Amino acid sequence: MIDTQATLATHLRADIAAHGLARIAADRTFGLLGEAARTGWADFAASWDHLGPDLYMADGGRYRRRAHATFRCTGRDFGRLAHRPHFQSRDYNPLNGDVQRWFDPVDQAVIDHPVTKAIFALCADTFPDPRPRHVEMHQFRIETRPGHVGRPTPEGLHRDGVDHVLVMLIARTNVREGVTRIGAPDGMALGKFMLARPGDAMLIDDRRILHGVTEIHAVDPTRPAWRDALVLTFAPAA
Numbered sequence: 001m002i003d004t005q006a007t008l009a010t011h012l013r014a015d016i017a018a019h020g021l022a023r024i025a026a027d028r029t030f031g032l033l034g035e036a037a038r039t040g041w042a043d044f045a046a047s048w049d050h051l052g053p054d055l056y057m058a059d060g061g062r063y064r065r066r067a068h069a070t071f072r073c074t075g076r077d078f079g080r081l082a083h084r085p086h087f088q089s090r091d092y093n094p095l096n097g098d099v100q101r102w103f104d105p106v107d108q109a110v111i112d113h114p115v116t117k118a119i120f121a122l123c124a125d126t127f128p129d130p131r132p133r134h135v136e137m138h139q140f141r142i143e144t145r146p147g148h149v150g151r152p153t154p155e156g157l158h159r160d161g162v163d164h165v166l167v168m169l170i171a172r173t174n175v176r177e178g179v180t181r182i183g184a185p186d187g188m189a190l191g192k193f194m195l196a197r198p199g200d201a202m203l204i205d206d207r208r209i210l211h212g213v214t215e216i217h218a219v220d221p222t223r224p225a226w227r228d229a230l231v232l233t234f235a236p237a238a
Helices: 002-019 026-050 114-126
Strands: 021-024 064-074 077-080 133-144 164-173 175-177 180-183 189-193 201-205 210-213 216-218 225-236
Touching: 002 021, 002 026, 002 114, 002 201, 021 026, 026 114, 026 133, 026 164, 114 164, 114 225, 133 216, 175 225, 216 225
Parallel strands: none
Antiparallel strands: 021 201, 064 077, 064 133, 133 225, 164 201, 164 225, 175 216, 180 189, 180 210
C-alpha cells in the first residue's frame, strides 16, 4: 500500500501544483486504503451516526452534526492534542467566525481506525512539509427534512484560512444536489462537480482555491436524508 500511496501522492501533488486542487474517485480511494480498510469502511462510516449537534449556527439552523479533534503532525506522525475549541476569524467564516466553538470530541476508536490512519498517511504524503503542522479533523453530518434545508457550507464559497484541506464524502443517504463549487480568491467560478460516492475526495490548496457545497434536499421527503463528510485541515503549527 505504501508504494501505491506514494505514487498516487506524487500525482496528487502535481495536480495541486498545477490547478490548486486534486480529486480522487471512490474506486481509487478504496484501492489505495487496502483490504483491511475496505472491509472496515462500514464500521468507520457508522461512527457518523453518533455525532452531536452543532449548536453554533448563527443562521439558527439545526441541520448540522459535528465532532472535532486536533493534532500536531510531524511527517507522518499525528499526535492528538487536548480537546479544544474550533476557531475561525470572520475573514474566513463571516457566518460563524470570531467565536470559540466547542464540539464533541472525535471518538478515539475513530482516530485509531485503519481507514483514518490510511487517510492521515495519504494527506501527509500529499501535503509534505518539514515543519510541524496543526491539523484539525471534522466529522460532519448535514441533515435535511421538510422545513429544514441542509446547508453543507452555509458561509458560501469560502477559504478555511489554512494551507491545505481534504474533503472526503462518507455517505449520501436519500439526498439530491449538494454540488461542490470551486473558485479563485477573487471569487471567479472555476468549476463544479459532485462528490457522489463514498470515498470520493478532493484535496485543495486553501490559499489558492475557494470551495463550497450547495444545499441538499431529500429525494423522498418522507424519509430521513443526510450527507456525511470528513474534513481535515493543515496549517503551520504555532
